[in-house]
Amino acid sequence: DSGVTQTPKHLITATGQRVTLRCSPRSGDLSVYWYQQSLDQGLQFLIQYYNGEERAKGNILERFSAQQFPDLHSELNLSSLELGDSALYFCASSVMRDSYEQYFGPGTRLTVT
Amino acid sequence: GENVEQHPSTLSVQEGDSAVIKCTYSDSASNYFPWYKQELGKRPQLIIDIRSNVGEKKDQRIAVTLNKTAKHFSLHITETQPEDSAVYFCAAEMNSGGYQKVTFGTGTKLQVIP
Numbered sequence: 001d002s003g004v005t006q007t008p009k010h011l012i013t014a015t016g017q018r019v020t021l022r023c024s025p026r027s028g029d030l031s032v033y034w035y036q037q038s039l040d041q042g043l044q045f046l047i048q049y050y051n052g053e054e055r056a057k058g059n060i061l062e063r064f065s066a067q068q069f070p071d072l073h074s075e076l077n078l079s080s081l082e083l084g085d086s087a088l089y090f091c092a093s094s095v096m097r098d099s100y101e102q103y104f105g106p107g108t109r110l111t112v113t
Numbered sequence: 114g115e116n117v118e119q120h121p122s123t124l125s126v127q128e129g130d131s132a133v134i135k136c137t138y139s140d141s142a143s144n145y146f147p148w149y150k151q152e153l154g155k156r157p158q159l160i161i162d163i164r165s166n167v168g169e170k171k172d173q174r175i176a177v178t179l180n181k182t183a184k185h186f187s188l189h190i191t192e193t194q195p196e197d198s199a200v201y202f203c204a205a206e207m208n209s210g211g212y213q214k215v216t217f218g219t220g221t222k223l224q225v226i227p
Contacts, residue, residue, distance in 0.1 A: 045216070
């Protein structure tokens with residue numbers, strides 16, 4: 001157990017809908033990262049937050065947004081969902097802004113039908 | 114931006130043999146190179162990492178080497194065991210304008226045959 005929690009574990013929804021994925025980092029970790037992993041694909045970095053502020057952006061679609069709250073938990077919002085958005089979404093955390101070791105949560109499996 | 118290439122995409126070895134996975138990166142500013150192991154249906158887990166001021170690092174049966182000049186780094190697993198079967202990802206990270214950017218390789222599916 002990495003100490004990073006993600007909810008829900010599974011999510012099934014229809015095209016065009018909007019969902020919110022939640023992540024709670026390890027106690028004391030200030031950075032949160034979001035990744036998308038499609039079936040049999042690698043990890044695509046989406047976005048990073050540090051202590052409530054956006055720090056880095058990867059290949060995140062405009063339909064996706066995220067935020068980190070004062071209690072350091074983070075939410076990833078996915079809207080106008082398409083079939084291709086079906087994937088495993090991981091959250092990871094690390095203690096520092098520019099630190100290196102990342103601890104991954106168990107992931108949320110999103111299925112868009 | 115940074116580009117990380119990882120080879121091979123699949124690798125089968127006999128139990129007890131060694132396995133080597135190689136990654137190359139494009140941006141010389143990258144300064145941290147972690148390796149993650151992801152078992153089927155589970156989260157990626159950091160297994161070893163190396164920083165740009167170190168050439169080699171070893172942890173029991175796992176070792177990582179870094180060649181900054183050639184911009185490549187490799188994961189070496191010796192005396193492989195069936196439980197080593199998983200997908201392995203390399204990554205390259207850099208600090209760019211105060212932002213930490215991470216780029217993952219495409220993964221190597223390692224199968225250890227008993």
